[in-house]
Amino acid sequence: MSETITLEVTRYQPDTDSEPSTKSYEVPLKDDWVVLDALNYVKDELDGSLAFRWSCRMGVCGSCGMMVNGVPVLSCAAFLKNYAPGPIKVEPLRYFPIVRDLCVDLSDFMTKLKKVEPWIVREKEKPVEEGEYLQTPEQLDTFKQFSMCINCTLCYSACPVYGLDEGFIGPAAIALAQRYNMDSRDEGNESRMDTLAQDEGVWGCTFVGECTKVCPKHVDPAGAIQQYKIATTENWFKSLVMPGAGK
Amino acid sequence: MLGGGGAGLRAAIAAAEANPGLDIAIVSKVYPMRSHTVSAEGGSAGVIGEDDSIDEHCYDTISGGDWMSDQDAVEAFVNEAPKELMQMEHWGCPWSRRDDGRVNVRPFGGMKKKRTWFASDKTGFHMLHTLFQTSMRYDSIARYDEWFATKLLVNDGRVQGVVAMELATGEVRAITGKAVVIATGGCGKIFPFTTNANIKNGDGMALAYREGVPLKDMEFVQYHPTGLPFTGILITEAARAEGGLMLNKDGRRYLQDYDLGTPEPQPVLRTMELGPRDRLSQAFEQERLKGNTLEGPYGNYVHLDLRHLGEEKIDSRIPFVRELCLKYQGIDPVTDFVPVRPVVHYGMGGVHTDINGATPIAGLFAAGEAACVSINGANRLGSNSLTELLVFGGRAGNEAAAFAQQNETSEAGVEAQLNDEIARLDGDYFSKSGGTESIANIRNAMRSAMEDGCGIYRTASSLEDAKTRLAELQERFKSVAINDHSKSFNTEATTAIELSTMLDVAETVVASGLNRTESRGAHQRNDFPDRDDEKFLGHSMAIRGADGAPKIDLLPVTITRWPPAERVYGR
Amino acid sequence: MRTIDSTPGGPKPYVTPVPRLWWTASAGYVLFVLREMTCVAVGYFALLTLCQMSALISGPEAYAALQAWLKTPLATLLNVLCLAAVVFHTVTWFNVTPRAVVVRMGGKRLPDSAIIAPNYVGWAVITCLVAWVVLGA
Numbered sequence: 001m002s003e004t005i006t007l008e009v010t011r012y013q014p015d016t017d018s019e020p021s022t023k024s025y026e027v028p029l030k031d032d033w034v035v036l037d038a039l040n041y042v043k044d045e046l047d048g049s050l051a052f053r054w055s056c057r058m059g060v061c062g063s064c065g066m067m068v069n070g071v072p073v074l075s076c077a078a079f080l081k082n083y084a085p086g087p088i089k090v091e092p093l094r095y096f097p098i099v100r101d102l103c104v105d106l107s108d109f110m111t112k113l114k115k116v117e118p119w120i121v122r123e124k125e126k127p128v129e130e131g132e133y134l135q136t137p138e139q140l141d142t143f144k145q146f147s148m149c150i151n152c153t154l155c156y157s158a159c160p161v162y163g164l165d166e167g168f169i170g171p172a173a174i175a176l177a178q179r180y181n182m183d184s185r186d187e188g189n190e191s192r193m194d195t196l197a198q199d200e201g202v203w204g205c206t207f208v209g210e211c212t213k214v215c216p217k218h219v220d221p222a223g224a225i226q227q228y229k230i231a232t233t234e235n236w237f238k239s240l241v242m243p244g245a246g247k
Numbered sequence: 248m249l250g251g252g253g254a255g256l257r258a259a260i261a262a263a264e265a266n267p268g269l270d271i272a273i274v275s276k277v278y279p280m281r282s283h284t285v286s287a288e289g290g291s292a293g294v295i296g297e298d299d300s301i302d303e304h305c306y307d308t309i310s311g312g313d314w315m316s317d318q319d320a321v322e323a324f325v326n327e328a329p330k331e332l333m334q335m336e337h338w339g340c341p342w343s344r345r346d347d348g349r350v351n352v353r354p355f356g357g358m359k360k361k362r363t364w365f366a367s368d369k370t371g372f373h374m375l376h377t378l379f380q381t382s383m384r385y386d387s388i389a390r391y392d393e394w395f396a397t398k399l400l401v402n403d404g405r406v407q408g409v410v411a412m413e414l415a416t417g418e419v420r421a422i423t424g425k426a427v428v429i430a431t432g433g434c435g436k437i438f439p440f441t442t443n444a445n446i447k448n449g450d451g452m453a454l455a456y457r458e459g460v461p462l463k464d465m466e467f468v469q470y471h472p473t474g475l476p477f478t479g480i481l482i483t484e485a486a487r488a489e490g491g492l493m494l495n496k497d498g499r500r501y502l503q504d505y506d507l508g509t510p511e512p513q514p515v516l517r518t519m520e521l522g523p524r525d526r527l528s529q530a531f532e533q534e535r536l537k538g539n540t541l542e543g544p545y546g547n548y549v550h551l552d553l554r555h556l557g558e559e560k561i562d563s564r565i566p567f568v569r570e571l572c573l574k575y576q577g578i579d580p581v582t583d584f585v586p587v588r589p590v591v592h593y594g595m596g597g598v599h600t601d602i603n604g605a606t607p608i609a610g611l612f613a614a615g616e617a618a619c620v621s622i623n624g625a626n627r628l629g630s631n632s633l634t635e636l637l638v639f640g641g642r643a644g645n646e647a648a649a650f651a652q653q654n655e656t657s658e659a660g661v662e663a664q665l666n667d668e669i670a671r672l673d674g675d676y677f678s679k680s681g682g683t684e685s686i687a688n689i690r691n692a693m694r695s696a697m698e699d700g701c702g703i704y705r706t707a708s709s710l711e712d713a714k715t716r717l718a719e720l721q722e723r724f725k726s727v728a729i730n731d732h733s734k735s736f737n738t739e740a741t742t743a744i745e746l747s748t749m750l751d752v753a754e755t756v757v758a759s760g761l762n763r764t765e766s767r768g769a770h771q772r773n774d775f776p777d778r779d780d781e782k783f784l785g786h787s788m789a790i791r792g793a794d795g796a797p798k799i800d801l802l803p804v805t806i807t808r809w810p811p812a813e814r815v816y817g818r
Numbered sequence: 819m820r821t822i823d824s825t826p827g828g829p830k831p832y833v834t835p836v837p838r839l840w841w842t843a844s845a846g847y848v849l850f851v852l853r854e855m856t857c858v859a860v861g862y863f864a865l866l867t868l869c870q871m872s873a874l875i876s877g878p879e880a881y882a883a884l885q886a887w888l889k890t891p892l893a894t895l896l897n898v899l900c901l902a903a904v905v906f907h908t909v910t911w912f913n914v915t916p917r918a919v920v921v922r923m924g925g926k927r928l929p930d931s932a933i934i935a936p937n938y939v940g941w942a943v944i945t946c947l948v949a950w951v952v953l954g955a
Contacts, residue, residue: 014735014829032477044687048739049731053277055444058480058571060372061281070843077574097831099415100736105831106278110392118380120339132336134348138925140341147341147373151280160847163836176380183339208850209914226918416829735829 005029005080006087007038009050012098020098023047024087029080035068035090036075039102052102059216062152066102067091072157072214095156095163109153112169115195116177121188133185143182146175146224148217155211155221167200171211171221174202178224181231193232202228248428249396249409249451251275252282253371253636254615254643255430256378261644262651263385269651271388274411274422276395276446276741279379283432283444284636287371288483288567290363291633293328295352299360301325308631309809311357311523312595312624313768314784315464317805320602320620324631324638331637332364340377341366353564354488354516355630357523357816361516363630368485368567374633391422395741398668399427399454399611402660406611409454410668414741417734419672421665425654426610426647429455430640433594433616436745437753439694440546441591442474442481451617453748455598456755460606461788463619463802465596465752466760467769469627470528470703474590476545478575482568482587484629486553486580487520489564493527494550494584495539501549505530508817518817525626525769526816528589532703543586550584557581589703593632595623595769596759599788599802604643610650610657614643621786624804625768676740682728686739689727690746693720693753701757706774710761717754718796724750755789755797762799763787780811853910859903862896912937 004026012020025046027038036054043050054064057076064075069089080088096104126133155171162168177196180186196202205225212222248255248262251273262271273279294304304325309316332350336342342350343365355363366373382388393414400407400421408423434449435441456462472493473482487493490513495501500510500519507526508518515521531549534540540547553561553568558581561569572580598613600606600620606613615636622635693716700713724747731739765779766772785801792798841847873884887893915937916930 012832013733014831015733020832020834043738043742044685048686048729048742049733049737051736051738053281055277055281055446056283056286057444057478058286058575060369061283061285061444063277063281094834095836097833099831103736105415110278113380114383119384120337120381125337128330128333128337132333132342132348132350135344136348137344137346138922139348140344141925141927142922144341144367147376148369150285150372151278160840160850163840180339183341185337185339206850206854207914207917208847209917210844210846210850212917213846220917223917223920226914227920230918 002085003029005038005084007035007042008087008089009039009042009102010091010098011050011101012092013049014100029084031081033080034076035066035073035078035080035088036064038080039075039090050102051100060150062150065093065152065154065157067094067157072154074152074154074216077216093153093157095159096153106153108166109151109156109170109172112173113151113176115169116173117188117192117195118176118180120180120183120186121191122185123187135184139184143179146179146182146219149175149179149219149221150217152216154214154216158210158214160208160210161204161206165200165204168204169195169201171225172219174205174228175219175221175224178228181228196228197232202232205229248273248430248644249275249454250282250430250432250615250617251277251279251379251390251392252430252432252615253284253375253378253633254617254640255279255282255428256375256382257637257640258428258430258612258614258644258647259388260378260382260385261641262648263387265645265648266652267387269387269648271385272391272422272424273382273388274391274394274396274409276393276414276450278392279382279390280376281446282375283447284371284375284633286442286444286481287374287633288368288481289485289488290353290355290365290370290630291332291374291637292355292358292363292628292630293332293634294325294362295329295332295350295364296360296362299362303359304328304362306809307358307517308622308628309624310812310814311628312622312626313778313814314780314806314809314811315467315624315767315786315804316622317602317620318807318809319805320622322807323602324622324635327638327641328634331634331641335374335377335637338377338381341373343367353485354514354521355628356484356487356521356527357517357628358630359516363488365485368483368565371633374636394422395744396450396454397672397744398664399458400661400664401458401608401611402657402664405609405657407657407661410665412672414736417677417737419665419669421661423656423658423661425651425656426612428604428643428647429598429611429613429617430615430643431617433597434749434752435591435594437693437749437756438468438591438697439691440474440479440698442471442479443591448745448749449752450745450748451613452598453751455606455608455611455613456751456789456791458608459791460608460611461599461790461800462752462755462797463596463599463786463788464621464625464759465594465755465789466701466763466787467595467625468591468701468756469524469593469595469769470589471524471592472527472531472589473551473585473587474592475571475576476543476548476586476588479590480571480575481590481592482551482571482585483565484524486551486565486568488514489560490514490553490556491520492552493520493587494552495534496541496549497539498550499539501534501539502527502530505533506817522816523626523628524592528703529771531589541586546588548586548588551580551587552584553580554582554584593627595619595621595625595627596756596787599786600643603646604639605646610647610654612643612647614639618643619786625770672740676729676743677732677734677737679727679729682726684723684727686727686729686743686746689720689723690749693717693746693750696720697753697756701760704771704773705760706772707761707764710757713757714754714761717750717757721750721754721795758797758799759787759789784811849910853907856903856907859900860907862900863904908941912941
């Protein structure tokens with residue numbers, strides 16, 4: 001294995017640039033280094049102006065998403081040796097506006113998260129003094145997978161529907177809505193339907209399935225979406241055949 | 248709320264609930280779901296078992312803190328803990344359950360009874376996301392995402408808000424408010440090997456310190472016994488609670504040689520691998536000096552043995568541990584030993600507050616790892632800090648809301664302070680030219696000084712050496728080179744600002760360590776190996792002197808029902 | 819909860835245009851587009867079945883004419899290609915069924931293979947039945 005590897009990194013400086021460009025950096029090729037380590041090497045030793053987000057370095061905060069060789073990944077989980085001999089193309093997350101270098105504008109995503117009402121909705125809340133809402137391990141298991149989302153937005157970068165239609169609410173937001181829909185303590189299915197059962201809600205999804213493929217936490221947002229489609233259709237059909245039922 | 252982690256979010260929700268008419272802002276340099284609360288794994292303690300009691304949780308916490316904990320604060324904390332954790336359940340936190348549907352608890356280090364609530368082995372992640380998502384319900388809470396606060400606005404002993412920079416644009420603004428809660432977390436990144444995320448730079452602590460607020464108990468730095476070599480990634484204490492064993496190079500459960508009990512096949516609470524973190528890390532260090540640890544490319548280590556737990560138990564109780572080992576260490580805990588070594592994890596010290604989260608500056612509060620009440624004393628027990636976020640985040644939020652309600656707005660001199668700060672940021676960072684020192688070099692030198700001088704075991708000479716080196720680095724920092732003069736997302740400038748806050752905080756750690764000529768909890772002096780309750784049953788209060796260097800006072804510890812006693816584990 | 823918007827008049831983020839050939843960016847995208855396009859083949863077979871029914875109703879001559887056409891090289895090629903497309907269509911959709919269908923038994927979710935298998939089994943059974951009817955009788 002050679003000593004170094006080249007990174008081809010997108011640079012974009014909104015104060016001075018009209019569009020992004022690419023800059024090459026040669027970094028050490030170390031066995032246990034990930035792309036994030038290489039970027040930090042660039043920032044510390046070669047070019048302090050390189051801007052990228054990172055925090056936990058263990059795949060749980062969701063800060064460091066970027067495109068590596070055209071695939072959305074967490075840069076803290078992308079081992080350099082898997083891309084050897086390189087060069088490695090490092091770009092900001094696809095389908096998001098670029099704020100600076102490898103940092104993208106996440107405000108649309110944040111708005112969409114809130115839109116699906118990601119909190120426990122109940123008609124009547126039990127006082128805290130009365131103890132917990134009982135929930136068996138099996139009940140917890142039904143929504144647990146969807147609760148593992150770290151909001152890294154790799155799924156949005158994988159989703160061509162989001163790329164072509166910015167109004168699409170997107171995989172992570174729908175998976176989060178399903179996390180609450182399936183939680184035995186929640187009663188908010190109906191209020192979330194307004195947002196989800198729309199063209200730009202679940203029906204915008206054409207089941208490409210790339211979101212599930214890139215998800216680093218195995219949330220399976222594609223699954224959440226298709227399951228919601230089936231559930232909401234069943235409900236609609238039931239309400240048609242038996243008015244008042246299926247709610 | 249300065250900081251959008253567990254404490255900041257809980258404080259914001261508390262304030263919003265206390266007074267829906269208040270305008271509340273969460274100012275955070277990262278999006279809230281990136282806050283370091285997200286990495287916490289093991290669990291959050293609160294008395295719930297029929298066989299458990301408030302007094303026992305108090306005693307475990309106080310003895311765990313080697314009698315440096317303020318006992319009135321501990322009693323308040325332990326009493327409010329179960330209610331806070333139950334509130335989290337009502338907000339949707341996916342606590343792991345027993346078969347009957349009730350919340351489950353697991354054993355944890357230093358606790359005599361099982362009282363640690365857990366959400367698989369990603370408790371901090373689930374707590375943070377529950378709080379963040381719940382906070383979105385309140386229209387009165389506005390968020391300043393990726394706004395970096397660089398100065399507290401203070402006038403005549405009263406806080407007025409913060410000066411903060413919008414990272415995306417570089418604009419510097421004053422965000423004024425009648426009360427401020429500092430919840431910016433700890434400062435583990437002053438050390439080279441830490442579980443802490445990149446964002447843990449002690450920002451809020453330094454901001455308060457620069458306005459004359461004491462930083463309390465800074466010398467007490469917790470080394471978590473089980474971090475992966477190289478990355479420093481945390482292997483949760485829960486792995487030991489489920490039965491993991493710690494073995495030296497001869498395969499011996501070496502903790503039995505350090506007054507932590509005798510080895511039993513099943514984990515016994517407050518014994519051996521379930522002893523407190525400071526004692527376990529100290530045991531490692533002594534084993535290393537004896538030559539009983541294994542040598543690796545990233546330092547010495549020992550083995551954490553989880554093989555006997557079996558695949559099913561590992562996948563259901565500690566799946567994240569397995570995932571981390573496979574991904575970052577290339578080993579499978581089901582079949583291999585996990586290499587671990589002590590890693591800087593938590594700072595017991597922080598912004599001095601009273602039992603309600605109030606600092607000496609009117610309207611200024613603090614909560615979470617950034618604060619020091621103190622409930623953790625000289626050593627924190629695992630799973631107490633996640634609960635601390637809720638209890639003291641809630642308290643600080645309520646108090647801040649009450650203060651805002653009862654007090655008029657104070658805006659005297661805000662514009663002048665803002666203009667001064669804009670000029671300072673411009674001169675020292677954004678327009679700085681002619682610098683010769685690299686940020687990375689100064690930062691590495693700081694970390695090196697801290698590891699050499701202020702590690703698990705310290706001496707007067709090691710601390711003096713660290714003090715000298717840090718003073719030099721403060722000088723060198725004045726010539727730091729910043730070549731990026733852009734305004735949008737200038738992370739070279741923010742990295743330099745973070746280095747300056749780290750240097751200030753590091754100096755308080757060393758100064759407090761030098762002043763404390765005794766050994767207690769996580770602060771161990773080879774030249775003063777015994778605990779000295781006569782002289783040092785008090786908190787170190789680091790206050791910034793006129794020359795910029797910290798001076799240390801002592802504030803007596805509040806003792807209520809548990810007079811200082813011997814700290815015993817395993818017998 | 820409100821988020822304070824960026825200071826107005828600040829620098830504008832760059833919006834990268836999505837290329838017309840976006841679907842060539844990865845194997846996953848290409849396979850997706852191919853899968854979607856197989857619906858044309860499905861439509862063709864539906865249409866062919868209608869033609870067969872219509873020819874059957876019209877009488878033996880019409881039916882013979884249709885059969886003659888079906889034996890031409892063009893029709894054979896078309897049928898082979900469309901059959902391949904429909905098989906691809908079927909296989910890809912069978913394989914993603916577990917994403918949409920969640921079955922729990924004994925407290926645990928059934929593995930993907932348990933959801934996929936019945937599809938193939940059903941397909942095989944029906945194929946054998948049809949073959950028996952068409953070839954056996």
